[in-house]
Structures are given as structure tokens and as C-alpha cells.
Amino acid sequence: MQVVWSYHRGSRDIEHIGSAHGxxxxxxxxxxxxxxxxxxxxxxxxGLEVTGSARRGSGGVPLPITAIRMGALLDALECAYRTLGFxxxxxxxxxxxxxxxxxxxxxxxxxxxxxxxxEAGVSAPxxxxxxxxLPAYAKESWRQQVSAACAAHARLGPASLVLYDxxxxxxxxxxxxxxxxxxxxxxxxxxxxxTIGLLAGADGFPLMIxxxxxxxxxxxxxxxxxxxxxxxxQLPDVTVVADAGMxxxxxxxxxxxxxxxxxxxxxxxxxxxxxxQWQREHPGGQMPDGLILTQPWSAxxxxxxxxxxxxxxxxxxxxxxxxxxxxxxxxxxxxAVSGKAPVKRxxxxxxxxxxxxxxxxxxxxxxxxxxxxxxxxVAVMPGTGWSFLVGPGCWAA
Numbered sequence: 154m155q156v157v158w159s160y161h162r163g164s165r166d167i168e169h170i171g172s173a174h175g176x177x178x179x180x181x182x183x184x185x186x187x188x189x190x191x192x193x194x195x196x197x198x199x200g201l202e203v204t205g206s207a208r209r210g211s212g213g214v215p216l217p218i219t220a221i222r223m224g225a226l227l228d229a230l231e232c233a234y235r236t237l238g239f240x241x242x243x244x245x246x247x248x249x250x251x252x253x254x255x256x257x258x259x260x261x262x263x264x265x266x267x268x269x270x271x272e273a274g275v276s277a278p279x280x281x282x283x284x285x286x287l288p289a290y291a292k293e294s295w296r297q298q299v300s301a302a303c304a305a306h307a308r309l310g311p312a313s314l315v316l317y318d319x320x321x322x323x324x325x326x327x328x329x330x331x332x333x334x335x336x337x338x339x340x341x342x343x344x345x346x347x348t349i350g351l352l353a354g355a356d357g358f359p360l361m362i363x364x365x366x367x368x369x370x371x372x373x374x375x376x377x378x379x380x381x382x383x384x385x386x387q388l389p390d391v392t393v394v395a396d397a398g399m400x401x402x403x404x405x406x407x408x409x410x411x412x413x414x415x416x417x418x419x420x421x422x423x424x425x426x427x428x429x430q431w432q433r434e435h436p437g438g439q440m441p442d443g444l445i446l447t448q449p450w451s452a453x454x455x456x457x458x459x460x461x462x463x464x465x466x467x468x469x470x471x472x473x474x475x476x477x478x479x480x481x482x483x484x485x486x487x488x489a490v491s492g493k494a495p496v497k498r499x500x501x502x503x504x505x506x507x508x509x510x511x512x513x514x515x516x517x518x519x520x521x522x523x524x525x526x527x528x529x530x531v532a533v534m535p536g537t538g539w540s541f542l543v544g545p546g547c548w549a550a
Contacts (some may be wrong), residue, residue, distance in 0.1 A: 154182035156189055176365070223258075224272025230254045242302035243295075248278050248286045263287075288358040300361040304386060314355040315391075317378060319371045321346045336368035350378045361385070376407050392416060409458050419527045422530045424518060425465055428525060440524070442469040449527075464528045471526025479519050532542050 154170040170186045173473040230484040234240060234250060243249045246379045255266035258273055263283060270277035289295060310313070323346040324333050333345035346367035352360040363378045379391060393408055393415040408415050452458045486501040488494035490509045496502065503512040
């Protein structure tokens with residue numbers, strides 16, 4: 154006599170009760186198995202008379218369970234699905250709706266999603282039906298309809314802030330297929346992966362997801378995602394706001410070529426002219442917190458770029474953190490030069506032949522730039538005002 158607690162795809166969780174050598178022993182084992190299943194749970198007396206084969210001594214047997222349904226959960230998820238407008242965006246496609254709900258109840262594969270739906274009490278479609286619908290879900294027009302529903306729910310419009318960041322999803326496969334390819338992984342995985350880009354509102358509400366080859370650099374996903382968003386919402390212009398780490402030189406040229414407005418963080422190799430001018434006009438003075446200095450940067454007749462304005466901002470807190478880092482690096486550089494510590498990668502160590510020295514000129518320049526951040530700005534076109542913020546951690550904002 155055995156009790157089977159669960160059964161799924163040939164795998165069973167079984168508890169052995171005992172072996173019987175006669176009808177009497179078998180009935181005793183059945184009674185022990187029923188008690189083990191009930192485990193002290195009482196039966197609800199519905200006042201029904203138990204007759205015929207259902208009679209078991211002085212008591213009765215539980216009514217058979219023919220179906221279960223996660224009513225409260227399904228009703229809540231269906232209400233949220235309709236509130237977001239996905240029912241209208243998908244044209245009332247029930248297969249798509251059940252797939253979305255299944256992924257929320259229990260993230261799993263497409264095939265296993267059918268099992269999740271059945272356990273939730275939903276008459277799941279067949280796997281063949283699911284596979285027939287997948288090509289429609291993969292179309293760009295379908296994704297744009299869903300993205301438009303998300304944007305409508307978020308009430309996006311001019312002067313809205315849109316955040317963008319990327320991540321990777323890996324696959325348990327040995328070889329790539331041109332789309333799933335090995336690339337840079339924050340988890341240091343070697344399996345094939347894909348790169349996904351997420352656009353979200355200022356409150357973190359997702360607006361659109363794009364997928365790219367797993368070996369494509371993160372910086373090369375930004376412009377295609379922005380252009381797809383502009384096409385979906387028929388936007389004439391957006392303002393790209395990004396830090397220097399996310400914007401490569403090729404990205405900046407592509408943004409220029411697309412005619413988009415932008416505010417881009419930039420590296421400052423030398424003390425800017427406007428900063429030197431302020432220091433000359435305020436000898437020995439301390440820059441006030443939040444000071445912003447602007448410097449026009451015209452393109453010139455032989456340059457393809459547009460006229461820009463460079464903005465330099467000073468922050469006390471940024472300067473404090475930067476100066477503390479400079480002090481620590483200079484201290485390590487001095488110890489390495491004096492032979493008290495091994496020579497490691499340090500920008501303030503200057504090597505000339507076999508002679509080591511501390512680069513005081515670079516230290517002076519770094520201290521002069523502490524707290525100053527530069528931004529390259531191209532004005533937003535009148536009548537627009539959409540802006541994208543691009544950089545690490547944006548989609549978790």
C-alpha cells in the first residue's frame with residue numbers, strides 16, 4: 154500500500170504504508186493510508202446521507218473534487234489586464250491573455266505555462282494552438298500595439314521622462330544560433346544569451362521591451378530602441394539624456410545624424426575656459442554649491458554637427474567625494490614611489506625610463522576639476538519635450 158502525494162511528468166513523490174497478505178490486512182492498510190492523507194483534518198458535515206458503496210462503517214468519505222480554480226487570483230489578474238488595455242491592444246486574443254497571466258502566476262516555459270493554467274483552473278489551449286499564434290506575437294506591429302497601451306496607461310506626453318537600461322538573459326544551450334550568442338555578462342556566464350533593453354516611465358512602469366543579439370554591445374542598443382519608440386508613438390523628436398559611460402563616440406555621431414536633441418554627460422580632460430575665468434574673477438573664492446557655467450560651442454563651417462552649449466555644474470558633495478579619492482590615490486602613489494608598496498595601476502604614478510615619480514601636474518589638474526561635471530546640450534525642438542534618461546540602474550528607478 155502506497156500513498157502518491159504528487160505526480161508530474163513521470164516523477165512521483167511516494168510514501169510506502171505497508172504490505173498486506175490478505176483482505177483484512179489490506180482494509181487496515183487502506184484505513185491507515187486514509188488517516189495519513191487526512192492528517193488530522195476533520196470533514197465538513199453537509200448533512201448528506203452516505204449510501205451504497207460510499208458507506209464506510211459509521212462514517213463517510215469526502216465528496217470527490219472534480220475541479221479547482223484560483224478564483225480570486227485569476228479575477229484580480231484579469232482585471233489588471235483589462236485596466237492596462239491589453240485586451241484591446243491584442244484584439245481580444247485569449248491565448249495571449251492566458252500566456253501573460255500564466256507567466257505572472259508562475260514564470261515558466263511556453264509548454265509548462267499550459268500546466269500552470271490547468272492548475273489554476275483554466276481550460277488551457279493546446280500546445281499546437283499556442284505555436285500557431287507565436288508568429289503573430291513576434292511581429293513588430295504587435296509589440297508596438299502593446300507598447301502603445303502601456304504608454305496610454307502611463308499617460309505619457311510632452312515633457313515626460315522615459316528611462317532606458319539593458320540587461321541580459323542566458324539560455325541553457327551549448328551553441329549560439331546567430332541571435333542567442335555569448336557576450337558580456339554581468340554574471341560572468343559563458344552560455345549563449347540575448348540582450349534586452351527596457352524603456353520605463355519615471356515611476357518604473359514598463360513601456361517597451363526590445364531584444365538584441367547577445368553579443369551586441371550595450372551602447373549599440375540605445376538608438377534602435379529610441380527610434381522604435383518614436384515610430385510607435387509618432388514622435389518628431391526626443392531629448393536623449395545620458396551619462397558619458399553609456400554614450401560612445403559612435404553613439405553621439407548617430408544621435409547627431411538622426412537629428413535628435415540631447416543632453417550628454419562628457420569627460421573633461423582639461424580645466425574649461427569658463428572655469429578658469431570664474432577663478433580669475435574670484436581669486437581664492439570657493440565655488441558656490443550648484444553653480445552652473447555655460448560655454449557656447451559652435452560647429453563651424455566644416456563640421457557636420459550642430460551648435461552646442463556646454464554646461465559645467467559644480468557640487469560640494471561631488472567635490473568632497475572626488476578629493477577624498479584623489480588623496481587616497483596620491484598616498485598610494487607616494488608609497489609606491491618610495492618603495493614601501495608595490496607599483497599598481499595608479500594614474501598619479503609617472504614612469505620615465507626606470508624612474509618613478511608622482512605626477513603632481515596631473516594631481517593639480519584633478520583637484521581643480523573636483524566637483525565639476527560637464528554636459529553637452531542641443532536645445533529641444535519647439536513643441537516636443539520628450540526625454541530619455543539612459544544609464545545603469547535606470548529601469549529599477
